[in-house]
Amino acid sequence: MIDLKQQTIETYERAAREMARKFEGIGTRVDDVERVFGLVGKEHPFVLEIGCGYGREAAEFLLRTDRYIGVDISEEFIRMAREAFPEAKFEVADIETYGFPEGLDAVVAFASLLHSDRDHVANILARAHAALVPGGIFYLSLKEGEYPEEGSIRTDEFGTRTFYFYTPDLIRKFAGTGYEAVYENRQSLRGQDWFTLALRKK
Numbered sequence: 607m608i609d610l611k612q613q614t615i616e617t618y619e620r621a622a623r624e625m626a627r628k629f630e631g632i633g634t635r636v637d638d639v640e641r642v643f644g645l646v647g648k649e650h651p652f653v654l655e656i657g658c659g660y661g662r663e664a665a666e667f668l669l670r671t672d673r674y675i676g677v678d679i680s681e682e683f684i685r686m687a688r689e690a691f692p693e694a695k696f697e698v699a700d701i702e703t704y705g706f707p708e709g710l711d712a713v714v715a716f717a718s719l720l721h722s723d724r725d726h727v728a729n730i731l732a733r734a735h736a737a738l739v740p741g742g743i744f745y746l747s748l749k750e751g752e753y754p755e756e757g758s759i760r761t762d763e764f765g766t767r768t769f770y771f772y773t774p775d776l777i778r779k780f781a782g783t784g785y786e787a788v789y790e791n792r793q794s795l796r797g798q799d800w801f802t803l804a805l806r807k808k
């Protein structure tokens with residue numbers, strides 16, 4: 607049987623440079639990065655970005671803090687991020703098993719938890735909660751839709767990847783009572799619904 611997660615990772619690994627060219631066209635999420643810093647409300651906060659890819663948003667984070675860590679499962683993306691920002695800290699890691707550093711002010715996941723099923727997403731939210739300082743922010747964007755039990759297997763010009771769709775309500779439910787939602791926004795991009803949610807650790 608095909609390991610869907612391994613297949614997804616191999617697609618990122620193989621197509622990282624072509625994907626980077628396409629993702630570059632999407633543009634940096636400057637507004638979201640500014641919103642993260644606004645919600646945190648601290649000078650030089652400790653920020654962990656999960657699924658940082660080749661570091662497009664890292665550029666914006668690094669303008670505003672010297673305490674940033676970018677994590678991605680793709681060695682090739684992390685190689686590219688290190689080439690672009692040799693002074694910054696990047697790690698190759700699987701967020702589903704990653705040991706979060708303590709004392710985080712913000713955990714940010716732009717379009718990266720969309721390859722993790724709901725048990726893993728719930729577990730990531732719980733582990734991040736333990737690592738965030740009180741008042742810390744978990745900021746995420748995800749594809750919106752009905753949760754596909756078996757995952758939604760999609761093939762495009764880069765290869766095959768498995769996606770999971772979520773709703774803000776589902777994420778709030780997984781987040782539980784230890785977080786409160788402080789920002790929510792919905793967008794439609796090229797025929798796909800997305801949402802952004804910011805959760806504050808109580």
Ligand SMILES: C[S@@+](CC[C@H](N)C(=O)[O-])C[C@H]1O[C@@H](n2cnc3c(N)ncnc32)[C@H](O)[C@@H]1O
Nearest residue numbers: 618629657659678679680700701716717718721
């Ligand atoms: C759709 S891309 C988004 C990349 C970037 N955040 C952006 O918005 O352009 C998903 C990213 O998540 C990474 N990723 C997928 N599963 C992961 C996992 N289990 N742990 C860490 N990173 C993962 C992929 O390698 C890829 O860089």
